[in-house]
Amino acid sequence: MENLKIAATERSPEVDFDFEHGALSLRGESYPEDASTVFGPIFSALESFLATVGDREIRIDFDLTYFNSSSAKALMNMFQRLDHAAAAGARIKITWFFAPDDDTMKEFGEDFSEDLEHVAFNLIAIETAA
């Protein structure tokens, strides 16, 4: 299926879903006026992709520096969906990146991972090239 690539804007993250290689990533900030314009395309693409994965290996990177509440809710939904897919056999590995001095993003990562049972969840501190 076709890859999904959306450039970042001031209020929305860069989306790079390389379905062919099973490498997905979201990077940047997310506080859109309307969550559905940003997460609508992401979810429909992810939905169709997950329907085809079987027991493939999939890597998803989250490298976010700031997001609002509806984005947080959308992320939780996404994690739920991924956890379901993992329960059904897909080998899913989520990596949550945060800047070493950003405790907030680190805690968000920890919170989000609490309800996940089937995906592998990694928290990694990285210096961003600011």
Place this chain on the structure above:
Amino acid sequence: MADFNLFDAEEKTLEQAEELRHGMADAPAAIRDGLATLIDSYGRSVREQRRLVRVSDRLQAQLATVNHELGKRKAEAEQALDDLKSAQESLVQAEKLASLGALVGGVAHEINTPVGIALSCASHLADATQDIKKLFEADDIGVDDFKRYMATAMDTTSLILSNCERAAQLIRSFKQVAVDRTSSERRDFDLCAYIRETLASLGPHLRQAGHTVSIDCPGGITMTSYPGALSQVLSNFVMNSLVHGFEPGQIGEIRIEVDQVEPDQVRLTYADTGRGIPDQNRGRIFDPFFTTRRGIGGSGLGLHIVYNLVTGPLGGNVSVESPAKGGTAFVVTVPQVTASPTV
């Protein structure tokens, strides 16, 4: 895309619960009531979540706008500060040029006097020589003529000499005023030892009149600075005490005290027990050409040189004080390690 719904899962759950309720129409009233209450409060909770997400989205958007604005203002303020700094730099530059102009004008004026005197003496001597030559060639020269010529020659040559010397000395001082940072050597030295050496080299001037010098300097202060500049500053202070401070016949005292008010700063206080500087002159003594001995050896450059050396290469500041007990005191504060020359 239009059917994207953040609370999709919750709504599905609600629908399923609703179906469950229908399917349990035959259950005991207590169970049906309980289930209805549960569904109701879950629905309310989901609505509340939606509301909360909306409210906090709005707040976060505001926050982002404010942050953005803040960043813009900060950049603007930084830009303004940069502009201000460069404006200040060009002002300082302009100021330097203006003071250099004033200095050059002053020097020209100062040098004009001795050079003018030397010139008129020289032409007077030339005229007298011409006259005596004529008499000599006419073989008409008398002893009186020769005596008069000799007297003129003695007077004019000594005036020419002293005035040329004066002009040369002025030029030397002027060269010192234009202190060149790179030409003087910056190195490590022991402050107290260096002060003692400098004072010792001035000893002959001091001892003649019997003045006493005391130096109170805590040992072990190593400077990385311009020793030459420092000794020039001290020499100017000492010469001024001798020339302006002490009354003829007075046995004066000079005290030099060094202390460290801050870790990397050195404060040197120079004080004499001379007649002091009158209030109305205190604001002008660092100006070029301010002197109370014009015409009798003062050019008024000494303290100006001091000021330039202290604020320039030595990177500090200098001020004058009038101690209550009389005399004059200069306070020089300089960093222990000066900035390395920026060229």
